[in-house]
Amino acid sequence: MATILASYKIPQNIKPSWVRGDGFIQDFWEQAFDCSFKSADELEESEKLCTGEEKLENLPGTLFEMSMTGQSYNIYNAVHAVAHSLHAIYRLRAKSRTLVEGERVEFQNVQPWQLHHFLRTILFNNSAGDVVHFDEHGELIAGFDVTNWVTFPNGSFARVKVGRLDPLAPPGKELTLNDDQIVWHRSFNQVLPLSMCSDHCQPGYTKKKKEGEAFCCYDCVPCPEGMVSYQKDVDACVTCQEDSYPSKPQNECIPRDITYLSYKEHLGIILSLLAITLSIITALVSGIFVKHRDTPIIKANNRSLTYLLLISLLLCFLCSLLFIGQPAKVTCLLRQTAFGIVFSIALASILAKTITVVLAFVATKPGSRAMKWVGKRKANSIVLFCSLIQTVICVFWLSTSPPFPDKDIHSLNTKIILKCNEGSTAFLYCVLGYMGFLAIANYTVAFLAKKLPDSFNEAKFITFSMLVFCSVWLTFVPTYLSTKGKDMVAVEIFSILASGAGLLGCIFSPKCYIILLRPELNNKEQLIRRKK
Numbered sequence: 001m002a003t004i005l006a007s008y009k010i011p012q013n014i015k016p017s018w019v020r021g022d023g024f025i026q027d028f029w030e031q032a033f034d035c036s037f038k039s040a041d042e043l044e045e046s047e048k049l050c051t052g053e054e055k056l057e058n059l060p061g062t063l064f065e066m067s068m069t070g071q072s073y074n075i076y077n078a079v080h081a082v083a084h085s086l087h088a089i090y091r092l093r094a095k096s097r098t099l100v101e102g103e104r105v106e107f108q109n110v111q112p113w114q115l116h117h118f119l120r121t122i123l124f125n126n127s128a129g130d131v132v133h134f135d136e137h138g139e140l141i142a143g144f145d146v147t148n149w150v151t152f153p154n155g156s157f158a159r160v161k162v163g164r165l166d167p168l169a170p171p172g173k174e175l176t177l178n179d180d181q182i183v184w185h186r187s188f189n190q191v192l193p194l195s196m197c198s199d200h201c202q203p204g205y206t207k208k209k210k211e212g213e214a215f216c217c218y219d220c221v222p223c224p225e226g227m228v229s230y231q232k233d234v235d236a237c238v239t240c241q242e243d244s245y246p247s248k249p250q251n252e253c254i255p256r257d258i259t260y261l262s263y264k265e266h267l268g269i270i271l272s273l274l275a276i277t278l279s280i281i282t283a284l285v286s287g288i289f290v291k292h293r294d295t296p297i298i299k300a301n302n303r304s305l306t307y308l309l310l311i312s313l314l315l316c317f318l319c320s321l322l323f324i325g326q327p328a329k330v331t332c333l334l335r336q337t338a339f340g341i342v343f344s345i346a347l348a349s350i351l352a353k354t355i356t357v358v359l360a361f362v363a364t365k366p367g368s369r370a371m372k373w374v375g376k377r378k379a380n381s382i383v384l385f386c387s388l389i390q391t392v393i394c395v396f397w398l399s400t401s402p403p404f405p406d407k408d409i410h411s412l413n414t415k416i417i418l419k420c421n422e423g424s425t426a427f428l429y430c431v432l433g434y435m436g437f438l439a440i441a442n443y444t445v446a447f448l449a450k451k452l453p454d455s456f457n458e459a460k461f462i463t464f465s466m467l468v469f470c471s472v473w474l475t476f477v478p479t480y481l482s483t484k485g486k487d488m489v490a491v492e493i494f495s496i497l498a499s500g501a502g503l504l505g506c507i508f509s510p511k512c513y514i515i516l517l518r519p520e521l522n523n524k525e526q527l528i529r530r531k532k
Contacts, residue, residue: 016052032059077132077142085118086110141167146175150183200232203251207235223250226413245413256409260418261324261486261493268324271493278501279317285508286310292515297522301458302356305349305379309507312346316500320493332403332420337394339496340431341387346503347438348386352379354445354462390434397427411484419489436473442466461506468502 016029016037026037035050036043043049089110116138123133135141146163163177201207201220206229208219223229223237228246230238240246240253247254262268289298289306298306319339322331356379406421422428443466449459476495483491514521 084122204249256416259415261489275320282314309349315342320496327405327420344390348383352382417485465506469499472499
């Protein structure tokens with residue numbers, strides 16, 4: 001062993017000419033002494049020639065240290081490890097064969113690859129008392145000192161141990177540092193320096209690499225809209241799940257609130273009370289008409305159609321309650337279809353009443369053949385036919401693409417809207433369009449009949465009611481398309497209540513005024529006088 005170590009001993013006053021063919025020594029010499037071994041002809045103006053007589057001890061300690069350092073300590077352990085491995089090989093071979101010439105032991109020819117097996121199995125203590133051995137991967141199991149270089153104005157320096165890296169320490173305690181013992185260079189102004197050329201990117205930001213610079217140099221850019229980052233220095237932002245949305249700093253995902261037009265909120269309560277109030281008023285008007293059903297003013301304008309109109313208006317007001325509350329499968333199926341059919345019955349009843357008035361006037365002319373079209377059966381046929389068309393549309397709608405409960409996660413960033421998906425918007429527009437057609441037909445016929453000498457002149461009140469109806473629904477379309485969430489539902493409920501209230505007020509308030517406040521006008525003589 002002593003012979004092997006002696007062969008690796010390097011004198012401190014080594015000369016580059018002693019080692020032939022060792023390019024490392026020459027490279028080190030040129031860098032350390034800032035000279036070159038090139039020939040005089042090859043030297044540049046800024047270079048000087050190496051003499052080979054330079055002294056290592058004259059080098060400053062920052063370039064070459066004469067004492068034991070971290071690098072020399074590793075070389076020391078490496079030389080001893082190789083020596084122990086060679087010693088193990090020679091002992092193994094000496095058991096079978098020993099070559100002795102006098103007192104000298106002849107070294108056998110050992111190839112470098114033969115050392116690997118023995119290097120992985122060695123275990124020894126060096127002169128410092130440290131254990132030197134390798135793990136199963138062939139890596140050295142050793143601790144490392146964390147050293148602080150303290151420089152002084154005169155160019156000298158000192159090493160101060162400020163920590164330890166020990167892979168055999170308990171988890172979480174592999175690295176220990178004494179921050180209080182660290183002395184930073186004067187240029188840092190006693191502020192801890194960063195090991196990167198960029199500050200940390202805070203949560204809500206992502207790293208964007210700077211072109212043409214080192215990998216640790218980057219810009220911090222905010223996450224794109226709808227995305228977040230939870231930690232520092234992330235390479236990419238992530239998208240929140242559907243049931244959450246990014247916070248304003250974009251550093252966390254916040255659960256979305258579920259929203260729909262509820263009976264517990266102010267808007268839902270107001271619309272519910274309004275629907276119930278109009279339903280009660282309609283019921284009271286129906287009671288008044290039933291109580292005075294034998295009076296001339298009620299009998300003169302087709303009593304059965306009047307009752308049908310009042311019942312359909314009552315159902316229209318109650319249908320609006322289906323739009324309030326959390327959407328369910330049944331309510332989604334009934335919302336638009338029930339409202340469309342009931343409202344069509346109401347409009348068909350008004351159309352039948354108006355057509356009956358026109359035909360009655362024409363039939364009174366001598367020689368007119370319109371008498372055969374006058375009568376309750378013909379009026380009922382008009383109501384049935386017009387209502388049947390709307391019913392067929394709704395049946396096709398429910399059988400092909402029925403409405404269903406759905407969630408809207410795109411209209412509002414912070415909320416999930418529970419709504420009824422109409423299934424097919426084409427059918428919805430067909431239902432609304434057919435009601436618009438009936439309203440226009442009512443308005444046209446009533447406008448033509450408003451100056452006829454009818455008893456109590458109901459036609460002009462129907463004309464006013466159709467103006468209100470058409471105005472409400474013409475305003476509804478752009479308002480409905482420009483709103484989102486529960487406001488869309490509120491707009492439709494208001495349109496139903498407003499148009500229904502317009503029909504109720506314009507058609508029945510004049511008759512209720514005569515029945516309750518001017519009963520003297522509700523008699524047969526007044527009817528005959530008005531006809532004349």
